[in-house]
Each structure stands twice: as C-alpha cells, then as structure tokens.
Amino acid sequence: SIDGQRLWDSLMAMAEIGPTENGGSCRLALTPEDAAGRRLLLDWCEALGCTWQVDRVGNLFIRRAGKRDDLAPVAMGSHLDTQPKGGRFDGILGVLAGLEVLRTLADRDIVTERPLVLVVWTNEEGSRFAPAMVASGTYAGAFSVESTLAREDRDGVTFGEALQACGYAGESPVGEPRLDSFFELHIEQGPVLEEEGETIGVVTGVQGMRWFDVTLAGQSAHAGPTPMRYRRDALAAAARLIDRLQAHALADESGDTKVTCGCLEIVSASRNVVPGDVKLTIDLRHVVENELDALQAYFEGLLSEVGETCGVTVTQERIWASPVVEFAPECVAAVERGAREQGLKYRRMMSGAGHDAVYVSRVAPTAMIFVPCRDGISHNEAEYATPEDCAAGTQVLCDAILERANR
Amino acid sequence: SIDGQRLWDSLMAMAEIGPTENGGSCRLALTPEDAAGRRLLLDWCEALGCTWQVDRVGNLFIRRAGKRDDLAPVAMGSHLDTQPKGGRFDGILGVLAGLEVLRTLADRDIVTERPLVLVVWTNEEGSRFAPAMVASGTYAGAFSVESTLAREDRDGVTFGEALQACGYAGESPVGEPRLDSFFELHIEQGPVLEEEGETIGVVTGVQGMRWFDVTLAGQSAHAGPTPMRYRRDALAAAARLIDRLQAHALADESGDTKVTCGCLEIVSASRNVVPGDVKLTIDLRHVVENELDALQAYFEGLLSEVGETCGVTVTQERIWASPVVEFAPECVAAVERGAREQGLKYRRMMSGAGHDAVYVSRVAPTAMIFVPCRDGISHNEAEYATPEDCAAGTQVLCDAILERANR
Ligand SMILES: NC(=O)NCCC(=O)O
Ligand SMILES: NC(=O)NCCC(=O)O
Numbered sequence: 001s002i003d004g005q006r007l008w009d010s011l012m013a014m015a016e017i018g019p020t021e022n023g024g025s026c027r028l029a030l031t032p033e034d035a036a037g038r039r040l041l042l043d044w045c046e047a048l049g050c051t052w053q054v055d056r057v058g059n060l061f062i063r064r065a066g067k068r069d070d071l072a073p074v075a076m077g078s079h080l081d082t083q084p085k086g087g088r089f090d091g092i093l094g095v096l097a098g099l100e101v102l103r104t105l106a107d108r109d110i111v112t113e114r115p116l117v118l119v120v121w122t123n124e125e126g127s128r129f130a131p132a133m134v135a136s137g138t139y140a141g142a143f144s145v146e147s148t149l150a151r152e153d154r155d156g157v158t159f160g161e162a163l164q165a166c167g168y169a170g171e172s173p174v175g176e177p178r179l180d181s182f183f184e185l186h187i188e189q190g191p192v193l194e195e196e197g198e199t200i201g202v203v204t205g206v207q208g209m210r211w212f213d214v215t216l217a218g219q220s221a222h223a224g225p226t227p228m229r230y231r232r233d234a235l236a237a238a239a240r241l242i243d244r245l246q247a248h249a250l251a252d253e254s255g256d257t258k259v260t261c262g263c264l265e266i267v268s269a270s271r272n273v274v275p276g277d278v279k280l281t282i283d284l285r286h287v288v289e290n291e292l293d294a295l296q297a298y299f300e301g302l303l304s305e306v307g308e309t310c311g312v313t314v315t316q317e318r319i320w321a322s323p324v325v326e327f328a329p330e331c332v333a334a335v336e337r338g339a340r341e342q343g344l345k346y347r348r349m350m351s352g353a354g355h356d357a358v359y360v361s362r363v364a365p366t367a368m369i370f371v372p373c374r375d376g377i378s379h380n381e382a383e384y385a386t387p388e389d390c391a392a393g394t395q396v397l398c399d400a401i402l403e404r405a406n407r
Numbered sequence: 408s409i410d411g412q413r414l415w416d417s418l419m420a421m422a423e424i425g426p427t428e429n430g431g432s433c434r435l436a437l438t439p440e441d442a443a444g445r446r447l448l449l450d451w452c453e454a455l456g457c458t459w460q461v462d463r464v465g466n467l468f469i470r471r472a473g474k475r476d477d478l479a480p481v482a483m484g485s486h487l488d489t490q491p492k493g494g495r496f497d498g499i500l501g502v503l504a505g506l507e508v509l510r511t512l513a514d515r516d517i518v519t520e521r522p523l524v525l526v527v528w529t530n531e532e533g534s535r536f537a538p539a540m541v542a543s544g545t546y547a548g549a550f551s552v553e554s555t556l557a558r559e560d561r562d563g564v565t566f567g568e569a570l571q572a573c574g575y576a577g578e579s580p581v582g583e584p585r586l587d588s589f590f591e592l593h594i595e596q597g598p599v600l601e602e603e604g605e606t607i608g609v610v611t612g613v614q615g616m617r618w619f620d621v622t623l624a625g626q627s628a629h630a631g632p633t634p635m636r637y638r639r640d641a642l643a644a645a646a647r648l649i650d651r652l653q654a655h656a657l658a659d660e661s662g663d664t665k666v667t668c669g670c671l672e673i674v675s676a677s678r679n680v681v682p683g684d685v686k687l688t689i690d691l692r693h694v695v696e697n698e699l700d701a702l703q704a705y706f707e708g709l710l711s712e713v714g715e716t717c718g719v720t721v722t723q724e725r726i727w728a729s730p731v732v733e734f735a736p737e738c739v740a741a742v743e744r745g746a747r748e749q750g751l752k753y754r755r756m757m758s759g760a761g762h763d764a765v766y767v768s769r770v771a772p773t774a775m776i777f778v779p780c781r782d783g784i785s786h787n788e789a790e791y792a793t794p795e796d797c798a799a800g801t802q803v804l805c806d807a808i809l810e811r812a813n814r
Contacts, residue, residue: 132679188632189629189631189632189633190628190629190631190632190633190634190637191632191633191634191637192632192634195637207631209631211678211679219784220786220787221597221783221784222596222597222759222760222783222785222786223665223667223669223690223692224596224597224614224616224665224690224692224758224759224760224761225595225596225597225599225758225759225760225783226596226597226598226665226759226783227597227598227599227662227665228653228656228657228659228662228664228665228666229657229662230597230598230602230783233653233667235649235668235671236649236650236653236668238646239645239646239647239648239649239650239653239668240646240650240653241646242642242643242646243643243646243647243650246635246640246643246646246647249635250635250636252635255634255635255636257635258630258631258633258634258635259635260630260640260679260680260681261642261643261646261682262630262673262676262677262678262679262680262681262682263673263676263677263678264642264671264673264676265676266669266670266671269669269670269671269672270669270670270786271618271669271670271688271690272539272618272667272669272690272760273667273669273786274667274669275668275669281678283630283631283678283679285630285631351631351632352629352631352632352633353629353631353632353679354631375626376628376629376632376633376637377626377628378629379627379629379677379680380627
C-alpha cells in the first residue's frame with residue numbers, strides 16, 4: 001500500500017514553489033514557477049529511473065517501463081499549474097498521487113504488464129491562457145496545435161513564447177503517446193463528500209457546461225431627475241435576469257441545474273447615474289445534455305422577456321460549450337472496486353467542474369476519483385484536503401492502475 | 408429683452424475650452440481648462456465694468472454696482488466645471504445666462520437698486536473632488552473650509568493645491584458676500600418638460616437624497632461542483648436587493664420614489680466562481696422627507712431580508728444625506744411671474760438633482776429655473792438644449808432678477 005506520509009511531504013514540498021502569503025500557491029502556467037514545479041517532479045521521477053517526453057504544447061509524459069512495452073500505457077495525472085491565489089491540492093494531488101504510485105511500485109520492485117505514464121497537462125486552470133484544459137483539449141484534438149500556441153495572456157505573450165521561455169517546448173507530436181486508459185485523482189471542489197461523510201467520489205462523468213457573454217444596453221441617465229418609468233436601466237434588467245435565473249435553478253429539486261453569474265460590470269459606473277450598459281457572464285451546467293438544452297432555452301427566453309420588460313437591448317454570445325461526458329464504464333468500475341475493497345465510504349457522482357479528463361476521455365477510456373476538500377473550497381489559498389483523504393484517494397488510484405495495467 | 412443669439416454664441420465659445428471628441432466639454436474643477444473658462448468669463452465681465460472677488464475655496468463673485476451699494480446683492484449663477492465627458496449646458500447655462508443679463512442691462516444703461524452678483528461655484532460636479540456642490544456647501548457652512556481644502560482627487564492632489572495651481576485661490580472669507588437672494592437657471596437633466604411640451608420649470612425645491620455604500624459578504628465557490636442550495640452568492644443577493652427595490656419604487660404611482668444602484672463591483676470576479684463579495688452603491692430620493700425616511704426603512708428591511716434569505720452578511724453605511732429643500736416662496740413666485748408674463752408654458756416642479764442652490768438656500772432666499780434638455784440627457788457629450796429654450800429661461804431669470812433687485 002502507498003505511503004501517505006511520503007505523499008503528504010511531496011505535496012507540501014511542491015507548495016513551497018510559488019508560495020503565497022496565506023498558505024496557498026501561485027504557479028501560473030508556463031511561468032518560471034511552473035517550470036520549477038515540473039523540474040522538481042522530474043528530479044523525483046528520474047530518481048526512480050523513469051524517462052520522459054514533452055509534446056509541442058508542453059504536456060509532460062513520464063514513463064515507467066512495463067513488461068510489454070509494445071502495449072499502450074496506462075496513464076494517470078492532472079496538472080501542476082494553479083490559480084493566481086490557488087491552493088496546494090487542485091491538480092497537484094492528481095500528479096503527486098501518480099508519483100506516489102510510481103514510488104510504491106519501485107519500493108516493491110513491481111513491474112506492471114503495461115507501461116505506466118504519469119501526465120502533467122499544461123495550463124489546466126485557464127487563468128493565464130483561456131480557456132481551461134486547453135492542452136489536454138489539444139491532445140484530444142479539440143483545438144489545433146497552432147491555435148493553442150497562438151493564444152495570448154493578458155500581457156500579449158503567446159502560449160508558444162511562454163513555452164519556449166520556460167523550457168518546456170517539446171518536440172513530440174501532440175496526441176502521442178496514445179493511452180490505454182487515463183485515471184485522474186482530484187479534490188472534489190464542492191461540498192458533497194464532506195457533507196455526506198464520504199471519502200471517495202467514484203466519478204462517472206462530468207456535467208455539461210456552457211458559457212455565455214451577455215450585454216445589456218439601455219440608456220444612462222441622471223439618478224435624480226429621471227422618473228422610474230422613463231428609465232432603461234441596464235443594471236435593473238441584469239438584476240432581474242440573475243434573480244429569475246437563480247429562482248429557476250433553485251426550483252429544480254434534483255439539484256442538477258446550476259447557474260452562475262460570475263462577472264458583472266457596469267460601463268462608466270457612477271453613483272448618481274442610472275447604468276446604461278452592463279456586461280455579464282453566465283455559466284450554465286447540467287448533468288443531462290437535453291436538460292442543459294432546456295436550461296439554455298429558458299435562459300434565452302428570460303433574456304428576451306427581461307429585455308422587453310426593462311426597455312433594454314439584450315445580446316448574448318455562447319463562447320464555450322462542453323457536452324456532458326460519460327466516463328468509460330470499465331474504468332469507473334475499476335475505481336469503484338478499489339474504493340469498495342479498501343472499505344472506504346464512497347458515492348458515484350458526476351463532476352461539477354471541468355478537468356483534463358473531460359478531453360482525454362474523447363481519445364482513451366477514462367475515469368476520475370474525488371476526495372473531499374474542506375468546506376468545498378477550491379481556487380483559494382484556504383483549499384485543504386486531509387492527509388488521510390489524500391492517501392485514501394491515492395490508494396484507490398494505485399489499485400485501479402494496477403488492475404488496469406495487469407489485465 | 409435679452410439677446411438669444413449672443414447668449415448662444417457665448418455658450419458655444421465656452422464649449423471650445425476643453426472640447427471633447429463628440430461635441431461635449433471636459434473642464435474638470437480646478438484644472439487649466441476650468442481656469443481658462445473662468446478667465447474667458449472674467450474678460451467678458453471686465454469689459455462691462457464689473458469687479459470681482461474670489462473666496463478661499465475658489466468661488467468667484469462678479470459684481471455689477473447698484474444704486475444702493477450698501478444693500479446685499481441679488482445673485483445669479485451656477486458652475487463652469489463639467490463631468491469628464493460633460494455637455495455644453497449643465498451649469499454653464501446658469502453662468503452665461505447671468506452674463507447675458509449683465510450685458511442686457513449694460514446695453515440699456517439700466518442700473519438696479521441693489522447690486523447684482525454673478526457667482527461661479529467651484530467643483531459642483533464632484534467628479535474631481537467628492538462630494539458634489541462642495542464649494543457652495545462650504546459657502547453655506549455645511550463643510551469647513553479646512554476640510555474642503557484637504558479633499559483629494561484620485562491622484563492625491565488636494566483641493567487646496569489645485570486651487571493654488573490654477574490661480575483661483577482667493578483671499579476673501581468664505582460666506583461673503585452675503586446675498587439678498589440667489590437664482591439659478593439650469594437644464595432640467597430629466598425628461599419631464601420635454602415630454603410635457605413645456606418650456607419652463609418653476610423649481611419649488613429639491614428632493615431629498617441619501618447615499619449608501621453596501622457590502623455583501625457571502626462565500627466564493629466553484630461554479631461547477633457547488634450545489635445551488637449550498638451557495639452563499641453575494642451577487643445573487645445583490646440582484647434580489649436591486650430587483651425588489653426597483654419593484655418597490657415602480658409601485659409608487661406618484662412617481663416620487665426614486666432608487667438607483669449606480670455602482671456594483673464583484674471582488675475578484677471570475678466566470679466560473681460564485682461571487683463571494685460584492686460592493687454596491689444605493690441612491691434613494693424622495694420629495695417628502697418622511698417618505699424618504701420610510702423609503703430608507705424599507706431599504707434597510709430589505710437588506711436584512713435578502714441577507715438572511717441568501718446566507719450573506721450585509722452591511723451598509725449612509726455616506727451622504729441631503730434633506731428635502733423648499734425654496735423661498737417669494738423667489739419662486741418671482742420666477743413664476745416671469746414665466747407667466749412671458750407667455751411661456753411652465754410647470755411648478757421639484758428638482759431631482761442636487762444643485763448649488765440646495766446649499767445656498769440655507770443662507771439666502773433662493774429659487775431655480777429649469778429649461779428642457781433633449782431626451783432628458785445630461786452628464787453626457789450629447790446633452791442639448793435649444794437656443795430658444797436657453798433664451799426663454801434667461802429671459803425669465805432676467806425678469807426675476809430685475810424684480811428682486813428693484814423691489
Ligand atoms: N477544475 C476546474 O476548475 N476547471 C475549470 C473549468 C470549470 O469551470 O469547470
Ligand atoms: N446636478 C447634479 O448632477 N448634481 C449632483 C448631485 C446629484 O446627484 O443630484
């Protein structure tokens with residue numbers, strides 16, 4: 001069985017690269033900190049005798065030989081980049097759990113039938129280069145290599161330039177190596193496991209997500225002399241939209257409808273001016289694709305209704321859509337067996353967040369393992385998972401990988 | 408009678424000082440542009456034989472002698488500063504109408520019993536130094552001279568430093584000269600006169616206004632995995648607050664209840680993060696003081712209710728309150744007589760916006776005259792009032808001033 005203390009020590013050592021004031025980490029994709037994190041991991045893996053290759057979008061594949069090196073490898077991993085004020089676990093756990101699996105096998109001189117690969121996907125967070133999961137998406141063919149290399153950060157630095165600068169512009173073709181299967185351990189990033197007192201989420205898939213940019217154009221006017229009934233208040237319209245959309249989602253007793261307005265900005269805001277122009281973003285999610293269609297239709301109807309009632313011109317653009325993902329039943333079953341055989345309390349669940357596994361599942365049988373995180377908080381310096389839960393998830397990962405690699 | 412073309416020419420000449428791309432003006436308070444505008448006015452007034460003095464907060468008093476120079480002067484005026492993308496009329500009309508009155512009297516060699524004073528109040532807009540109407544407020548004793556001089560703009564330049572730099576740091580005590588009465592002509596800044604086909608608003612007072620800073624503190628969370636019922640969404644709470652407050656104001660059939668949320672900001676906004684912290688501003692107005700009390704009570708109740716329903720901690724601070732102002736009946740009557748005798752369509756009305764007249768009315772009998780502005784738009788480069796309406800308002804001002812100065 002894996003060594004929970006060693007896993008924890010490697011998590012805490014990684015957190016020292018790009019530490020933040022309040023105990024989190026800042027390793028934005030393709031920065032010197034990201035490179036230093038990768039280097040530390042490679043040092044550890046080289047010490048185990050692993051070899052590695054980097055593809056043209058910086059995805060890092062660390063290989064441990066199997067008995068049958070002609071067979072496609074069984075893979076595990078996640079990402080090492082963080083949010084600007086990120087935590088010590090989101091992504092990192094999935095990578096360092098993979099390291100712990102490799103170390104455990106090395107300790108016992110176990111050689112699997114199939115080779116194993118530990119993957120570090122580039123720029124999962126999407127904070128430096130939008131969108132999220134862009135390099136696993138490129139690996140899976142959802143984005144072209146050229147478009148990914150051309151993406152710019154806020155300072156106009158391209159993904160390709162940043163990749164060169166940090167030393168991880170690899171040569172191997174994107175899409176290689178082809179994987180037998182892929183397992184990703186991750187913190188849940190939500191409150192369900194903790195609330196329910198469960199240790200393992202056996203992730204059966206990922207809910208569908210759609211992102212919209214919305215603009216509301218009314219007429220700015222002086223707050224004092226403009227009667228309420230003459231107003232075309234873009235913020236009042238936005239408030240109605242958000243309030244109605246919230247009520248709609250809350251009315252779904254299954255809890256499967258999720259709506260979020262994450263950004264809202266008043267153009268030229270002033271305390272005594274009725275807002276004329278508002279921009280906002282909407283994130284719609286559902287675990288069932290045609291329910292997500294229905295949610296989008298409701299949302300679009302609401303936009304028209306609110307626009308008319310408030311005398312505001314409403315436009316929207318759907319800028320991203322990720323369909324509902326169902327993970328491979330054989331991989332999900334392997335995870336579930338692992339949890340059961342370890343005697344851990346678990347539940348089957350859908351992932352609410354996007355992960356690299358979403359795209360990888362398009363080209364290889366895939367599953368995920370969740371462990372609880374305190375108060376469901378992530379993307380936050382306060383993010384925390386207990387050493388026990390990290391170890392339990394890693395054990396389940398190890399068991400699933402072994403089963404799969406030796407089948 | 409006054410010369411409408413000459414008035415219009417002076418308005419258009421003033422607009423050439425700090426012109427903006429789209430036909431508006433930018434003369435922020437106590438900038439070189441503000442100084443150049445004052446200088447142009449002084450050139451015009453000196454040519455008429457007027458004298459002038461500047462007080463310690465930069466208020467400019469231009470005097471035309473009367474027959475009885477021992478009596479307190481009858482005053483008129485407004486402000487020359489503008490919003491960053493301001494128009495050609497807001498404030499400027501009241502000053503240049505005063506100039507036109509002085510020129511008309513000079514043309515006909517009319518000397519009034521009482522002396523006349525044309526006042527330019529400093530920093531009415533409040534865009535450079537908050538709050539609005541700060542120098543007329545200082546004149547009237549609402550703010551101390553020291554606190555006004557110490558106010559800082561966004562770059563940390565104090566009011567006092569800016570006053571020195573632009574050459575209008577005067578020596579005369581604030582509060583002098585004491586005025587017999589004060590008349591301010593202004594564009595309505597709202598749509599009522601235009602909609603009703605009326606030329607003159609006989610302003611009987613100014614509605615009360617209260618400004619609040621509100622913060623909503625929930626818990627930021629990942630938009631994907633966080634179930635709706637676990638969320639403590641500060642923006643959803645803000646949306647509910649704004650929507651309910653709007654509905655409350657719209658339900659008042661008298662139209663006298665006005666509520667505006669002009670600024671709203673999400674702290675660390677991100678498209679896939681449930682907003683944890685929101686700041687917003689609320690502007691409440693009513694023409695009746697105890698109705699304004701009731702409106703504030705409703706608003707405060709709503710804050711608690713929304714906070715509880717949404718699991719969000721709501722705090723508020725009232726940062727400014729301007730009570731309902733009733734102008735002096737004898738001054739209002741003089742304006743009304745002027746409008747009636749000129750055969751103009753007029754209505755008695757309350758001002759929705761604050762003006763220098765609000766503070767001046769605390770220390771001298773005061774009234775205001777409104778003329779329509781196109782589409783009710785102000786604080787905007789597109790602000791427009793017709794030459795005919797500007798002339799009509801100036802004629803009413805002239806008649807009221809003459810009646811008052813010769814009584
Ligand atoms: N795990 C994660 O934060 N992914 C980003 C995409 C999403 O919003 O779910
Ligand atoms: N006229 C004007 O814009 N005054 C500023 C104060 C207010 O918001 O009414």
